[in-house]
Amino acid sequence: MDLLSMLNEKQQEAVTCVDGPLLILAGAGSGKTRTIIHRIAYIIENGYAKPWEILALTFTNKAAGEMRERIDSMGIPFTSDIWMGTFHSICARILRIEGHNLGFTSNFSIYDDDDTKRVVKSILKDLDISDKEFPVEGVKSQISLLKNNLETSDDYLEEHDDFEGGYTEARIAQIYAEYQKRLLSSNAMDFDDLLLNMNILFAKCPEVLNKYKNRFKYILVDEYQDTNLSQYAIVSKLAEDHRNICVCGDDDQSIYGWRGASIRNILEFEEDFEDAAVIRLEQNYRCTKNILNAANGVIEHNQRRMGKTLFTDNDEGEKIKYLNANSDLEESSLISREIFCLNEYHGIPYSDIAILYRTNAQSRMLEEGLMRRNIPYQIVAGTKFYDRMEIKDILAYLKLIVNPQDDLALIRVINTPKRGIGPASVEKIKDYAFMKGTSMYEVIKHIDSSPLFKGAIKEKLMNFRDTIEEIRRLPENNGLMDIVINTIHLSGYEEMLKEGKVENASNRLENLDELVNAAGDFESNEEENTLEAFLENAALVAGVDSYDEDSSKVLLMTLHNAKGLEFNIVFMPGMEENLFPTYRAVNEDSEMEEERRLCYVGITRARKQLYMSSAESRRVYGRNEYRNPSRFLLEVPDELIEGTNVIKESNKEKELLKSSIKRIYDPYKQSPKKTENLFKQNNSFSDVDLNPGDKIDHSAWGVGTVVGVDGSGEDAKVTAAFPEIGIKKFMAGIAKFKKVQ
Numbered sequence: 001m002d003l004l005s006m007l008n009e010k011q012q013e014a015v016t017c018v019d020g021p022l023l024i025l026a027g028a029g030s031g032k033t034r035t036i037i038h039r040i041a042y043i044i045e046n047g048y049a050k051p052w053e054i055l056a057l058t059f060t061n062k063a064a065g066e067m068r069e070r071i072d073s074m075g076i077p078f079t080s081d082i083w084m085g086t087f088h089s090i091c092a093r094i095l096r097i098e099g100h101n102l103g104f105t106s107n108f109s110i111y112d113d114d115d116t117k118r119v120v121k122s123i124l125k126d127l128d129i130s131d132k133e134f135p136v137e138g139v140k141s142q143i144s145l146l147k148n149n150l151e152t153s154d155d156y157l158e159e160h161d162d163f164e165g166g167y168t169e170a171r172i173a174q175i176y177a178e179y180q181k182r183l184l185s186s187n188a189m190d191f192d193d194l195l196l197n198m199n200i201l202f203a204k205c206p207e208v209l210n211k212y213k214n215r216f217k218y219i220l221v222d223e224y225q226d227t228n229l230s231q232y233a234i235v236s237k238l239a240e241d242h243r244n245i246c247v248c249g250d251d252d253q254s255i256y257g258w259r260g261a262s263i264r265n266i267l268e269f270e271e272d273f274e275d276a277a278v279i280r281l282e283q284n285y286r287c288t289k290n291i292l293n294a295a296n297g298v299i300e301h302n303q304r305r306m307g308k309t310l311f312t313d314n315d316e317g318e319k320i321k322y323l324n325a326n327s328d329l330e331e332s333s334l335i336s337r338e339i340f341c342l343n344e345y346h347g348i349p350y351s352d353i354a355i356l357y358r359t360n361a362q363s364r365m366l367e368e369g370l371m372r373r374n375i376p377y378q379i380v381a382g383t384k385f386y387d388r389m390e391i392k393d394i395l396a397y398l399k400l401i402v403n404p405q406d407d408l409a410l411i412r413v414i415n416t417p418k419r420g421i422g423p424a425s426v427e428k429i430k431d432y433a434f435m436k437g438t439s440m441y442e443v444i445k446h447i448d449s450s451p452l453f454k455g456a457i458k459e460k461l462m463n464f465r466d467t468i469e470e471i472r473r474l475p476e477n478n479g480l481m482d483i484v485i486n487t488i489h490l491s492g493y494e495e496m497l498k499e500g501k502v503e504n505a506s507n508r509l510e511n512l513d514e515l516v517n518a519a520g521d522f523e524s525n526e527e528e529n530t531l532e533a534f535l536e537n538a539a540l541v542a543g544v545d546s547y548d549e550d551s552s553k554v555l556l557m558t559l560h561n562a563k564g565l566e567f568n569i570v571f572m573p574g575m576e577e578n579l580f581p582t583y584r585a586v587n588e589d590s591e592m593e594e595e596r597r598l599c600y601v602g603i604t605r606a607r608k609q610l611y612m613s614s615a616e617s618r619r620v621y622g623r624n625e626y627r628n629p630s631r632f633l634l635e636v637p638d639e640l641i642e643g644t645n646v647i648k649e650s651n652k653e654k655e656l657l658k659s660s661i662k663r664i665y666d667p668y669k670q671s672p673k674k675t676e677n678l679f680k681q682n683n684s685f686s687d688v689d690l691n692p693g694d695k696i697d698h699s700a701w702g703v704g705t706v707v708g709v710d711g712s713g714e715d716a717k718v719t720a721a722f723p724e725i726g727i728k729k730f731m732a733g734i735a736k737f738k739k740v741q
């Protein structure tokens with residue numbers, strides 16, 4: 001197959017200059033992902049490397065699956081041997097083989113968000129730290145940020161072991177160290193550990209690093225603008241000898257700064273890899289002219305850009321349609337009516353249509369609108385099927401039989417279904433295991449000969465042990481699907497649900513059926529179809545990995561989840577100030593630029609037609625709030641956007657609208673002083689009396705919990721924890737926040 005004929009000249013150049021560092025820097029829809037796919041095929045076909053000598057990192061597992069399929073369809077053999085996946089899944093794979101160097105066995109568990117929170121909670125309890133002072137969510141994000149910036153718990157503890165140097169930091173250091181200790185003794189890693197431990201492993205065991213340096217002759221990274229320091233460190237170490245690293249990205253699409261991703265990685269690639277070739281792709285193949293120009297018009301308002309030009313030979317296409325609604329309810333009706341018409345009168349399949357929104361909370365209203373018109377839809381959510389309670393319970397049984405050291409899994413299942421083993425007994429087992437330096441299951445396993453329990457409770461524990469041992473024997477003569485079916489049965493879970501005493505029992509039974517199906521699919525489709533591999537997949541697969549494109553349903557997802565994807569028709573609802581851009585960004589230039597990049601990502605997902613909409617009032621925290629249209633709407637050049645018959649403004653009114661928006665945000669650009677006054681005026685941030693435990697809404701960091709207050713009045717120093725952001729300190733008199741009830 002002629003691999004080059006389907007590419008333009010620049011793309012061909014990017015595919016054929018195989019050796020040495022290469023940065024493909026290009027705007028949306030210019031074929032970066034396509035170029036990566038062809039480059040891999042080219043490398044293999046021309047004998048530069050075998051499939052198993054190539055490492056390709058993608059942003060989602062779904063993207064990796066699609067890449068593999070595409071390469072396969074080009075007639076390239078052994079594509080399943082290419083190391084292709086997300087950073088997390090590739091690291092998990094390597095750590096299964098090499099983790100013993102760090103004290104993990106190959107069957108370590110992967111803890112998700114919820115598991116992580118449970119561990120933090122129990123540490124706070126054991127160390128007698130109040131979760132009012134250190135909210136679980138805040139501690140969790142703080143640890144995550146430290147990990148992604150390559151701060152190990154040992155280093156951090158060393159730097160902050162002394163309370164004089166900062167109470168909060170010292171406490172966090174203590175919790176972080178204990179957290180790592182517990183994960184290690186449970187033979188478990190959280191998501192960030194997969195990356196951090198990989199770095200620690202490379203630093204600690206040069207021979208392991210060398211092994212993988214030699215194995216991966218070519219490294220390719222898609223969506224490079226959203227890698228964090230920890231990820232960057234992994235690829236740059238792997239590539240430091242041969243330097244055959246090709247990264248592609250778009251600085252204008254960097255949207256994960258809030259999660260620790262660093263645009264620095266793309267900005268400084270040329271410094272990190274001297275004499276790197278840089279190829280710019282300038283032709284967009286995805287969007288109509290109008291859509292592309294609208295996207296360009298918006299992103300131009302950002303200051304911090306590397307600067308790119310992007311053109312398309314595609315048709316001009318339709319103008320962008322703006323729907324203006326009275327309320328969020330009306331917005332959802334307008335959107336579903338439009339979708340209904342597109343399908344009914346224009347024959348557009350539902351699966352061509354996507355609704356992309358800023359926050360998950362917007363989906364409920366949109367869903368209701370679609371339901372009213374019987375429009376089939378599918379939500380691609382960040383929360384996963386595997387997050388449901390019943391699914392997690394059964395997976396915990398499976399995790400426990402794979403990794404008996406996993407205390408968290410044990411605690412989850414020991415009394416689910418109810419077996420009369422109460423918290424006091426669990427605590428007793430935990431303490432005893434701690435004293436003996438062993439796992440809780442190990443204690444239960446030898447409960448017969450243990451003096452720890454007597455009588456009825458001993459019997460109950462022995463029964464539980466027998467159940468687990470029976471489940472443990474399942475893999476000896478059962479395939480994956482039968483293991484799952486039998487676990488649901490033997491654990492007593494099925495009976496519990498069938499008795500109907502649990503809320504939503506029938507729904508949960510259906511979900512468990514779905515889990516059985518998932519196991520069945522995995523068993524027949526995956527080459528490595530072991531229970532271990534299934535559990536790993538369940539831990540790492542995200543909602544966005546599992547949606548079905550062929551299902552003839554409208555897709556709903558957040559703008560963040562839509563990265564890298566394309567749809568014929570895109571709706572962007574909620575184009576309002578304080579929603580998109582989020583209110584957190586209004587006073588913070590760098591956050592505003594990230595919001596604008598997110599808008600650019602949204603617009604450029606559309607191939608043929610884009611709708612944007614806003615509501616004049618929206619229910620927020622149970623109150624109706626008056627809304628102003630988003631500044632991003634007005635940044636779309638006038639000639640590219642049109643109202644439909646539902647648009648209410650006359651041109652004159654539109655002008656008024658525009659000037660009202662200017663009034664809202666122009667002062668922010670002027671002097672900081674003015675901004676502050678304006679903020680105070682608009683939001684009535686008056687003097688507030690704060691105490692630890694109070695919830696506040698901060699202009700930049702969102703809703704958080706006050707951890708400490710030092711001093712009083714305007715000069716008081718406030719320490720507060722913000723989910724996803726971490727612990728922040730600020731002066732009460734200067735910061736912009738309000739107390740929330």
Ligand SMILES: Nc1ncnc2c1ncn2[C@@H]1O[C@H](COP(=O)(O)OP(=O)(O)OP(=O)(O)O)[C@@H](O)[C@H]1O
Pocket residue numbers: 006007008011026027028029030031032033034035250253284285286563564565566604
């Ligand atoms: N040379 C080409 N000829 C025809 N179509 C192309 C060409 N290059 C890319 N395309 C098509 O353009 C669309 C966008 O390509 P691709 O998804 O690779 O872009 P991208 O740069 O990765 O976009 P994003 O920044 O959104 O990730 C795809 O449908 C792709 O098949």
Ligand SMILES: [Mg+2]
Pocket residue numbers: 032033034222564
């Ligand atoms: Mg792409």
